[in-house]
Amino acid sequence: MTFDSYTIVITGLGGQGLISLLQILGNALMTNGYKVITAETHGLSQRGGRVTCFLRFGNRLSAPIPMIGSTDMIIATEKSCILDVLKYAKPNKSTKLIISTDEKKIINEDYPSEKYLLSVLHENSDNIYFVPATEIAENLVKNQKAANTVIMGYILRFLPLREEDLEESLKRQFSGENLDINLKALKEGHKLQLDLKLYNF
Amino acid sequence: MARIYNKIVKGNPGVERFFLGNEAIVRGGLESGLDVYTFYPGTPSSEVGEIFLEIFRDVGMKWVESSINEKVAIEVAGAAYARGATVMVGMKNVGLNVASDPLLALATTRPKNSNSALVIFVADDPQQHSSAVEMDSRNYLKLFKVPALEPSNPQECLEFTKRAFKISRELKLPVVLRTVTMVSHARSNVVIGEIKRSEIADDFDLSREVNVASRLYFLELKEDQIYSRMNQALEMSENSSLNRIENEDVKNEYELGIITSGVSYSYVREALDFLELKAPILKIGFINPLPEKLIASFLKRFKQIFVVEENDPYLETQVMAIAQKNGLNLKIYGKDPFSYSKETSLLPFVGELNPTKISLALIKITHIAPKIDLNQIEGKKYKILGRKPILCPGCPHRTTGYALQKAITKIKSKTGKEIYFYQDIGCYTLLAFPPISFANVKYCMGSSIALAQGVAQTNGSLNIAIIGDGTFFHSGIPALLNGIYNKAPILVLILDNGWIGMTGQQPHPGSDTRYYKEGNFKKGINLEEFLRGTGAYVSVIRHDEGNEKEYTARLKELIYEKGLDVLEKQNLHVIVVKDECIQEYIKRHKVRVRHIDVELCNNCGLCYSQFLCPAIYEKDDVAYINSSLCLGCGICEEICPNNAINREEL
Ligand SMILES: Cc1ncc(C[n+]2csc(CCOP(=O)(O)OP(=O)(O)O)c2C)c(N)n1
Ligand code: SF4
Ligand code: SF4
Secondary structure, three states: OOOOEEEEEEEEEOOOOHHHHHHHHHHHHHHOOOEEEEEOOOOHHHOOOEEEEEEEEEOOOOOOOOOOOOEOEEEEOOHHHHHHOHHHEOOOOOOEEEEEOOOOOOOOOOOOOHHHHHHHHHHHOOEEEEEOHHHHHHHHHOOHHHHHHHHHHHHHHHOOOOHHHHHHHHHHHOOHHHHHHHHHHHHHHHHOOOOOOOOOO | OHHHHHHHOOOOOOOEEEEEHHHHHHHHHHOOOOOEEEEOOOOOOHHHHHHHHHHHHHHOOOEEEEOOOHHHHHHHHHHHHHOOOEEEEEEEOOHHHHHHHHHHHHHHOOOOOOOOEEEEEEEEOHHHOOOOOOOOOOHHHHHHOOOEEOOOOHHHHHHHHHHHHHHHHHHOOOEEEEEEHHHHOEEEEEEOOOOOOOOOOOOOOOOHHHOOOOHHHHHHHHHHHHHHHHHHHHHHHHHOOOEEEEOOOOOOOOOEEEEEEHHHHHHHHHHHHHHOOOOOEEEEOEEEOOOHHHHHHHHOOOOEEEEEOOOOOHHHHHHHHHHHHOOOOOEEEOOOOOOOOOOOOOOOOOOOOOHHHHHHHHHHHHOOOOOOOHHHHHHOOOOOOOOOOOOOOOOHHHHHHHHHHHHHHHHHHHHOOOEEEEEOOOHHHHHHOOOOOOOOEOOOOOOHHHHHHHHHOOOOOEEEEEEEHHHHHHHHHHHHHHHHHOOOOOEEEEEEOOOEOOOOOEOOOOOOOOOOOOHHHOOOOOHHHHHHOOOOEEEEEEOOOOOOOOHHHHHHHHHHHHHHHHHHHOOOEEEEEEOOOHHHHHHHOOOOOEEEOOOOOOOOOHHHHHOOOOOEEEEOOEEEEOOOOOOOOOHHHHHOOOOOEEEOOO
């Protein structure tokens, strides 16, 4: 795997801590010698609306927004949100889709069915990974806010980073009890096996 | 506290930091010997002010304030500039509208003090990610006739800020530093330089050069501004390294060159890579005045030019004029600015750009067949849930909206009158979305109270203005006084949550900073006393320690009663709802998470489908509270008809 230019799309809901995720990953990548750029939108969208962020790194500085059909990894911290960013997946189906099994339904709207979701995901990628990050965080540290850190631990295997790099980065972001929770969540995510066999494909 | 200081202030020159564009602007200010920063919060500009507010006493700056509004911010900054300080003032794009009146005069003045420098930081928000309107602030540059720089990434944010101060100090003109969301809120590697201490001289002279009160001096200064100082600025722009040609020597069969600036430049590079197209790029960093000679010499080399910029055709129309003036006959692509036609414009006036939009436009110009079919990808549609932004769990505005809805139903059924709502700008704007839908009209900050008057003075309905405390201080006060003086029969709800919530809980003149941020330095102005002094009918309701009991019911009754009074007696009533923004409240109080007793819950849905707290959800025919999300406001406990919601014991 080369990392001349690598792009991650992160999508989820406002208030889920996507910005911290970008900061922690970005900081660790910069410390490891990469040129990193992230794009975030703050403000209104921080409250429950859908948010899409980008993290890009490599040998030279990229634009904050990538081309559609050209990214390496897409992370959805809420399941249905993945549908909004599939246009960033490569047509050759090599983009990794990392999807939290967390479902945030909305009143009076039908949540996409499992069948529909799986069929469109398969249309777009041969590398689909579901992670029950919220459940893991809840069971492990009694705090669902650590779900993103579980995901961060999980994707470590795909990135040119070591667990210690992210630990350092977490220490810059959190302190006290919050730090402990997140360090635990990171380890747990990293330990998870690759294919969690959550669905019968 | 220490964390911000360590991140922004510490570190030796040459060290790399992972900075937000806005953090890089702060650092650029510190490296320019900044004395004063005044601002009014607004996304995506706010972090700059927040950081300065936190560190300024420790870094030895003279003064930093979150001003009452942008007009005052620029006036405070302007006088400090005249007096010899190195000053920056920050705001979002629409803030410049509010600041524009004093700025026009200020831009003309010519301070004597050699240290005087003023940078006006303005952050635009194409795509209105967090704005009520989309507005391209570059259009003001021609009006104010001031130099302007536009960085394209966080590293340039730092460098361009320093350049802006240099230019301002040299020319004695304010310099605009313009960013957009994708620059201010991009995060990237930034190599820092050396922090300079301010060298403000204490003697000063507020004399003729900065005094435009007299008609006599104004025209003289304006002449000097245009023919001398802007003329020098043009000279600088022509020779500036901020305007540079990239891929100078490459050739393509289309004889195509590209002119761009800011973040669009990075998208252009991405699009060219994608299409494997090589083309010289003129990247403009000094966006006013444009380097006419440089642009003309660039144009001369091509048959086709593509101008790439977001929103308005600010560069494009000027490039066209430069081509015409230099007798150049070439095709200029972009927005086809004079046609107002979607068919003929390759790039949109509306919304953000991205590499894909630019690639699609380049394909139209060159007919290159792309590696992947972009239109096919864009054409695929999936079932996407329409998620609207929502108020935080425990937000006081949700409670107010809930009580208001009950109160107006009661007023309507009693009087049969129509009720209209005039919304202002703040978190409570979200009450405008279904199912609550409290909005008939909304313009800009501070307009709700006057909008209500416009209808109330001509129609017998009940007209309710909903305005936050921050917005009331910003620009609601004149409208209220206007209504009181003109006896407008309106109901004004001031939602006093203590802070400017929407942009990240910055203080306003009513904020008591004792526990937060500015410590003991500032004591909030007593809103109640202030309002009583105006002669309006004023009621205040509080939701704080000791005032929790039946709060929602009391609020509903109060709105009902005063609403009727407005209709019957044609009075103007102000209700102040004092209930702190939960995001600040939880910094001082322990969160008492609520739980639902599943035995008692009969799934009436009131809490999750009518009150709509996002921490409450339904599963297997009962309601649950997500304890990671609940912020413990306690309102659900109050409104649950089955007494199924309880608090966690401390
Ligand atoms: C002229 C102008 N300046 C700044 C902003 C950014 N802005 C959006 S809402 C808001 C104020 C919100 O404060 P408040 O009225 O107290 O309501 P809250 O969000 O606290 O509920 C500001 C400053 C703006 N929209 N317009
Ligand atoms: S669950 Fe209840 S107490 Fe918690 S934030 Fe929502 S309404 Fe307030
Ligand atoms: S920031 Fe404060 S005022 Fe805004 S939605 Fe959240 S709790 Fe409400």
